Amino acid sequence: MTVAGGKVPGSPPGTAPAPARDRPGPGQPALGLLGLLLVVPIAVALAIGAGGEGSTLVIGPLVTHSLPLVAMIAFWWQNWPGTRLPSALSGWADTALVVVGAVVLTGLGQLLVGGLDLTGMFVATPGPGHVPTFPATLPVAGAAFVVMLQITLVGERRPLQRLPRLPAGLLAVAASWAVAVVGTLALVRIDPVAGSDVLARPGPVTGADAGAALVVIGAWQVLFYVVWRGWPFCAIRRTTARLGVAHPSVIGGGILTYLLARGVLGLEASWIGALAGCFIAAGLTLGMLFEDTITGRGARPLLLLATLALTALLAAGLAGLAETMQFTRAGTDEWIEHAALNALSTSVILHVAIGRRWPFATPTEEKT
Template identity: 50%
Template sequence: MTGSPAPVGRPPSATPRDVRQGEGSWLARQPGLGLVGGLVFVVPFAVPLAFGVGGAEGSLRVLGPLATFALPVVAVIAFWWEDWPGTRLRAGWAGWADTVLVIVGAVLLTIAGQAVTARPDLTGIFDPGAGPEHAATFPTTMPLAGAAFVVMLQLTLACERWPLVRFNRTWSGVLALITAWAVALLLTRTLVAPGVVGGADFGALMVTTGVWQTVLFVVLQGWPLDRIESRAPRLLANNAAVLIGALLTYSALSTSVGLAADTISAVCGCVIAGGLLVGILFEGRPRRVRRWRALTLVAVVSAALFIVLTRFAGTVPWQRATASDWVAHAALNAIGLPVILHVGIGRRWPFPRIWKEREETP
């Protein structure tokens, strides 16, 4: 694909441009559109991601790393490539083709992450009961996987894809993925590997950063920083707001409130999931629900998720992970990943086609 990139200047939407052009018809059908999509697509994907490999702990140990390594690939396809290469196929197949590409990318990147942190070992990836003789990917590879996705989001949202967007879409996405991995490797090799920061603490800081990225650029759609017309000051403000906000939030939660690192990840993971549900799954909501009311809705949804997931996790006997680890996985991967796949890659298929046919029927 060699088409010109999407315009720069505002954080990209999860909904592709050609789909957003239909906002006057089917995208305006919120909240019904989000509810139907959530029940038909998000829930059926969320359940196996949360429980599909030997229960909650097995899924955390196997699917947690795989799903986290998949997230940068999802971001490339949804935000940089605008669903290419699936767009070469019919609408019914496009999302599935891109999903297969995401799965393949997840496996390959997990193997690469495993090779960097220990050694390649397929048993350590796919066997939830892998013993100490195997290179288990959880929790060893999680700091690298989380950092790669956070850096990818920073490039995509805070940096508005600049300057990589100057290349064609294919190469800009590839370069963004390479850059995200390079920075993630630098961070983990500099901070986590020598023990300057513990892996769990580093992961909690990454999730806290994700909260600010989600709230500023998904829920608030760049407001109020999007009022800065000049690109250089706006990008500087975007990055400063995310990084400073994340550091202050993490410091407050860990020092002032006294939360453990895994609890911070669980709390912030639920906030991110709430932000994705409100800002992406229910994108196109009425303007009266924007901004402060949207933030209130995110807070309510996030609190509900945290309460429900935490109460369930408290009923499970954990051996090599914690209840908070699973809550973070369930929120970020089991809920967040299907939301992005459904809207950003699957284009909410088949609902736009169904409603369009109904509108055209006399």
């Protein structure tokens, strides 16, 4: 991952694809605009495919649980096993693997809060005696993804980068889940949906606060390691010093931002999560889908301003759409967060980092 200020060693492929000028096919911004032809329909399907509330309650948890697997295939496995197939099938095969894994991990999330229940996993209103995945399973799923990004981006995959990529990726997912499970069991309170078989659990932090804080940490990860390509930490040459500064800066900055938004600005946890989700979607859109569009001196402040502007547009647009929908269990803020974070953000990653922009750019990786 090369930036104006230097290079972050061991940065994963996909977060900074080869510049458009070095790839066959159209350059930017045409390449990003063409990508929207795939990204937008997939995002719409994920956001409202089961209705606004149904998508939030069913598709949202499934996608959230899948995100560590998306990161593993894109950033650790370098799109294996799709690399063994023709480019037209590569991204679709990897996506199918993610879908299967999402069901498995969502089932694991259910086991932690009450028990495996396929009806509760796939039905928006399963009724009494079931274990719905929303919202009880979301804190552990969100924590697993944030930890996975922390290991992958901030931690530069160390020390697992010394292992072959397949076991390294699996170990990263396992480590992410282990940290997430321990953290949520120790800290996060669960208040069951009335009549459900979700087990109540005490804890100092509500699920809503934990989930929103995790999304804010994710926004910091995206800003520094996708939008800004590792700056300013890339200026620190010694690995131990660089990681020693980067890890607490990203995690601490995210937590402090959340506390300020919650305690000083008085924003609701759900709205903070929605805004942070829109920021992540905007950062991935500009940093991945439209990468190499804004370059040169002054690129970083311009990218930040552009990301904030797109965040505002997404938040306003999604809020307007949410007002046209009816919600009972989920709220409009939860749908906005789902539409931005799970639908749009995941679609960008699938297209750029896993699909390698097929069919609009020719992949340059060799099959392995």
